[in-house]
Amino acid sequence: MNQEKNMLAGPKQTLLTGLTAGASREELIWISGYIAALIEGGEKDTAIPEPVVAVPMPQKITLVYGTETGNSKRVATELAAKAKKKQLQVKLASLDQYRLTDLTKEENLFVVISTQGDGEPPVAAQKFYDHIHRNGFRLEKTKYSVLALGDTSYPMFCKTGEDVDAQLEKLGGKRIVPIRKCDVDYEADADTWFEEVIRSLSQTVPAATPSIKVQQVPDIKSNKLIYTGTVLSHINLHDTGSSRETYHIELSAEGVDYLPGDSIAMVPENNADRVEEILSLTGIDRTRTIPFKESTVTVYDLLRKKIGIVFLHERVIKKYAAVVQQEIPEVRMDLFTLLQLYPVKNTEQFEEVLKILPAQSPRIYTIASSPSTHTGEIHLTVEKDVFEINGTQTTGLCSAHLSQVAPGSTIEFFIQRNKRFRLPAPEKDLIMIGPGTGIAAFRSFISERDATGASGKNWLFFGEEDFVTDFLYQTEIQDWHQTGVLSKVSLAFSKSKSTNIMVQHKLLEHGKEIFNWIESGAHLYVCGQKTPMSLEVESALLGIIERFGGYSAKETQAYFDKMKEEGRYSKDVY
């Protein structure tokens, strides 16, 4: 360290010592990686994000409810809206959607729960109820309080609330406000309880920011920080009966820096069985090393992780034909099919083939979580890509993999910055158009604005096929609407009506109001399918500007171009 000491002038030296003095080993590794990346000129992709807003982070609380008739939900939703007005950051969740593994991480946990006729918890809260009655974990850092709903005409009045209150204490939780039991007219009691909760929170100091942890050192060559995330949960968001599969995947990603609008990139692995088939078909030695880029890898690793072997481009087919000196039609095919139909002469010729195969390209997925709401996690919304090649149904390599990852397994990824798709200043109004998986970016945006208490209005346009089975993130969108983060939601379900209603039709339906929002400075965002969705949305928007602004076609284009220049129209389409 002595040599470096001489490099830096006084103040910089103080800063560096200050930075490194109390740092853990992991933090030092991370800092060294960060600096190494800076030297490589990778600033663009590894920069620590600029803070979104310069206000202090609000205190975080988790408000969960267990409801049978909807009363607990109503109370919790109203209380959440009140808390937000008091600048608290609220995570609101129904107990049947609450991830039980999060419980030990909660710092401020407030439970609104009703009791069923014979003293039992609501069905929706049964798992939570059973979980806290199991031993094996402690709630050392959890402050909590319980609001119990019940009906005094039943003998077991508020029994479930009492049980939860007692059990949370047993597990080590600190009760900061005594349990309040409400009868059927619960409104006044609920308000009093919550005022007490807020009063007692304002007397406590927010917990220290957790230390940064990084799973892996930076890959210096590519300037990317490669992270390993563990899958925490994995849910198909469509109900049974839907023809589609869209997965909501939650990854642990402690210390990964990203901003709403960013994506993750991951390099998919080829199917292990298929690689084995190729090895046995060609007879090549799997351990044989061959050069790849600037280093060498084994044939097995090359086939499994480094090069593309499915759905090969016509260009590659042509090169393959040249190597094996056979006539091959120029249509997209898998390597395995090629090897079966147009075999290589020997392993030497196969090595030639390996050289012409394209490097595996990373797949990009827009992040669906917000760093402020989903601290330490990254969420994805991945639709299983099903398409036809030469009449056979095939699934996308990466989305097929992601559709099957089990909780507990790991995924390697890096962050793909998207500086052109950023939340505007907090007071700006937002119009977000994100049908299908396009919702991902806006789940991130809305959660972030919710957590940071941004004052601008938010209007979401979402579309899918069927209201009943395909309404992605329905309950979250409902909660945002109820607590006021989403001022407006417009929905287009193409199968719900006999007519084929899409988001662009919904835009036109609300044309005048959209134009008013644009005129008052709203920022517009489009996320999702490039064709035809984003094109049709754009032409609908142009139509709206032309009609309600009373512009000529040329003036409309100029108006739209100006919006783009001002950064008020952004797209993340694929």
Place this chain on the structure above:
Amino acid sequence: MSEKSGIEKIKEASDSLRGTLKESLRDELTGAIREDDQALIKFHGMYQQDDRDKREERAAKKLERLYSFMIRLRLPGGFLKPEQWVAVHEIAGEHSTGVIKITSRQTLQLHGIIKSKIKPTIRSFSKAKLDSIATCGDINRNVLCSSHPKESSIHEEVFSYADKISRLLMPKTKAYYEIWLDEQPLLDKKEEEDPLYQDRYLPRKFKIAIAIPPNNDVDVFANDIGLIAVIENDTLKGFNIAIGGGLSSTHGNTETYPRLATMIGFTDTEEKTLKAIYEIATIQRDYGNRSDRKLARLKYTVDKYGVEWFVKEIEARTGFALQPAREYAFTSRKDFFGWAQNAEGRWYYTAFSENGRIRDDEQTRLKSALLTIAKTGKANFRFTCNQNVIISDVLDADKNSIETILADYGVSKETEASSVIRRNAMACVAFPTCPLALAEAQRYLPSLLEKIELLLQKHALEKEEIIIRMTGCPNGCARSYAAEIGFVGTAYGRYNMQLGGDRIGERLNKIYKENIEEPEILSTLDQLFGTYAVKRNTNETFGDFSLREKWVTI
């Protein structure tokens, strides 16, 4: 006076049952309607329900509950023309689960209609001259009438009362037509002023039934008003009137109880009969409990003020005195399966449909059979309070062709092959759609009956027409308190076993064993049947024997 219940406030503030139903229908974010509207939509014949089997799975998928609506038709006396049956069949296929359910109150209901399909459904019904006005809610519900025309040569005359009473007690509001059929709002609200219901409607549901002795198939004493047709020498003399029946109760609430109607007198003209009915409703409107819905049925009003007071109040309001009740006798409470001919020579075929579920399964394609019959236009359809269907008014010349259809689709075979115990049994809907259900009923009773059938065979009792009924909660939709063996759900898989009810519906049962599960149900019945087989007197029913043996005391 204690404070009005929440529902009372909703009714009064509802602008004649309109509420915010239009806004609720427009809300794209949810398949549910607003909470206050959930109370109001009942008056329009619908319930909001959700698939309780799917709650957990959908919550994990971040989807709201799978909300849908049940719609119940207004069919006074349970009668449909063939072209109306065809319409119901088609509507059920397009917008609901496809199953057409015959209810225990002689009407039809469809389940699983999602919010955006309600209006198209009601429009289609309207085209077939059908509506669902006032089939649920705190109002006079579907009016029942003994269904089998063979019962009396003047069946038609008695039957017409069902429609007259239904029209007499219809609400005056035009809300139904505005909300569901897009009719123009009234300019002059005076047109819908309602002297009967005012803006309060009744404190609770209100049920009326007409029985034609000797068959009490409508369970006449289970109704708020029960009318018993008094027929002498093939002429209708008038009606005996009974008031204050109702079978619902609440577990753990001793103030609630099932009650059979009390006979209060006789009226001898149509005018007097209708007037008495009308004023019984106005007395209940004015004196019924509006602060506690659990104590709001007419039965509690009658018990609170006394029968004597009630009769005086009727006489004061109608301006005439009730005559003493006339002689009558019930001998049965069941459907007569198979073919029967009425006085005019028309033919009637009563087909068995277990728990009223009209659908096709592998052996019996009842739904297809009824459609085929309806398309011939040669039969009307009547529904019974035991949830069966009568293919009605068939001419002698058409009987063979109808019979062929019934045979081809396996309907006659199913009707003949089902055990008497099964044909007399009844269960309510319960899981997965009924929000009140504590235990299974119509999904469970068929398999329980298989095991009970074996026990009856063991004791050589399989010909005994014992009435077994099951409900998933204590509200009694399938009238389990008026059964010889009643099962009332208390929790999932658990039932109270009730014994001592009589065969004809004039005596309620009592709890024999509480909270028991299937093994105990079966071992208990095995013992009881054993004793009954050995010790019973000639023609002594199981219900009467239960009482004599003091298994329960009434």
